[in-house]
Amino acid sequence: MKLHISSFADGSAIPGEFSFAVPADEGHVALSSNRNPHLKWSDVPEGTKSFAVICHDPDVPSVGDDVNQEGKTVPRELPRVDFYHWVLVNIPPTVDEIGAGSVSEGITARGKKPGKSDLGVTGINDYTGWFAGDEDMKGDYGGYDGPCPPWNDALIHRYVFTVYALDIETLDLSGSFTGREALAAMEGHILGHDAWTGTYTLNTRL
Secondary structure (H helix, E strand, O other): OOEEOOOOOOEOOOOOOOOOEEEOOOEEEEEOOOOOOOEEEEEOOOOEEEEEEEEEEEEEEEOOOOOOOOOOOOOOHHHHHEEEEEEEEEEEOOEEEOOOOOOOOOOOOOOOOEEOOOOOEEOOOHHHHHHHOOOOOOOEEOOOOOOOOOOEOOOOOOEEEEEEEEEOOOOOOOOOHHHHEEEEEEEEEEEEEEEEEEEEOOOOOO
């Protein structure tokens, strides 16, 4: 199976238009256009009945004490955890491409509604938890929401886009399911997969 993303080269920096935030001259960051990148896959395994798309950042600080704090830096050696940016399952086997900006165009306060869409079924990304304590922004964040790593992180973050070919038409998922739950539901059903990685930082010193 082969995944290709035309929006940026594999292993290279993700353009700001596909991020949640970009560096700013004042206040460290500014909100960005938050567009989803283009994805296209080929060489699909025989017997594929559906696809799933997962985007995650494996480089999120495991401890948030120093995150976005003036005069502090999140150290490179701090243990890291996963943060899911996009969860999409039950994609029909006839679909082999997702256009840039077709899933996300701009930032939606309180999140884009998860659930059934033209492409399949959307779960929630981890901005749901990130904004849980913000009265203006809290809600279920469905679909794609792009990179917004800490502006004081000494580590450049990776964003891994993975497409999975599955031997089942519909995963047993409902409601506001997460990336972790989607991956658990896929166990034993994956016929093939491929990944494409982009990098991103809001730390202007890097």
